[in-house]
Amino acid sequence: EAGVTQSPTHLIKTRGQQATLRCSPISGHTSVYWYQQALGLGLQFLLWYDEGEERNRGNFPPRFSGRQFPNYSSELNVNALELEDSALYLCASSLERVSAFFGQGTRLTVV
Amino acid sequence: AQKVTQAQTEISVVEKEDVTLDCVYETRDTTYYLFWYKQPPSGELVFLIRRNSFDEQNEISGRYSWNFQKSTSSFNFTITASQVVDSAVYFCALSLYTGANSKLTFGKGITLSVRP
Numbered sequence: 001e002a003g004v005t006q007s008p009t010h011l012i013k014t015r016g017q018q019a020t021l022r023c024s025p026i027s028g029h030t031s032v033y034w035y036q037q038a039l040g041l042g043l044q045f046l047l048w049y050d051e052g053e054e055r056n057r058g059n060f061p062p063r064f065s066g067r068q069f070p071n072y073s074s075e076l077n078v079n080a081l082e083l084e085d086s087a088l089y090l091c092a093s094s095l096e097r098v099s100a101f102f103g104q105g106t107r108l109t110v111v
Numbered sequence: 112a113q114k115v116t117q118a119q120t121e122i123s124v125v126e127k128e129d130v131t132l133d134c135v136y137e138t139r140d141t142t143y144y145l146f147w148y149k150q151p152p153s154g155e156l157v158f159l160i161r162r163n164s165f166d167e168q169n170e171i172s173g174r175y176s177w178n179f180q181k182s183t184s185s186f187n188f189t190i191t192a193s194q195v196v197d198s199a200v201y202f203c204a205l206s207l208y209t210g211a212n213s214k215l216t217f218g219k220g221i222t223l224s225v226r227p
Contacts, residue, residue, distance in 0.1 A: 043217040098144050102156035
């Protein structure tokens with residue numbers, strides 16, 4: 001059984017641009033969570049989607065947004081990129097809103 | 112609000128030593144889940160264990176064991192006979208199971224270095 005897959009693995013963008021990160025959950029999982037791991041800031045919760053709806057978001061500005069598709073895959077969009085958005089973005093999926101299995105992450109670098 | 116404290120930031124041991132990673136949590140909820148994850152240099156978070164608040168039974172899985180004590184709000188992780196491959200950052204995390212609060216709250220992580 002395939003695990004959580006994220007694409008791309010690395011992404012380099014210029015300040016002010018937009019970045020789109022993608023996540024495919026484990027088959028049958030309906031919840032997708034996004035986390036940011038920035039240097040010195042630890043792992044911080046970004047967004048939670050379940051059954052196509054945004055259920056909760058962390059303390060991030062509105063330029064961080066996303067969506068979940070009917071097949072439960074998800075996109076994270078970051079608009080107007082800033083240098084401090086450089087981080088590892090991790091996606092996790094869950095069936096029962098509890099256990100979270102993570103993908104390998106997308107490393108976003110903003111230059 | 113939930114909080115997870117991993118007071119140890121870096122631990123260095125020699126191979127075959129036992130090592131315990133400490134985790135203390137705070138929550139007012141009575142139903143919650145505790146996790147440990149391993150993050151090797153590749154970056155992926157590897158799920159190690161999940162424990163719910165109603166199950167204080169200790170668990171052993173090979174060289175890994177976990178000690179959950181509600182009385183001290185601790186969920187400590189012990190690696191017996193450590194190996195070089197155990198070198199990684201280890202995160203303890205807490206999740207509630209109350210609707211929108213099912214997100215994981217992580218500790219800051221412990222960097223474990225196992226020297227040959």
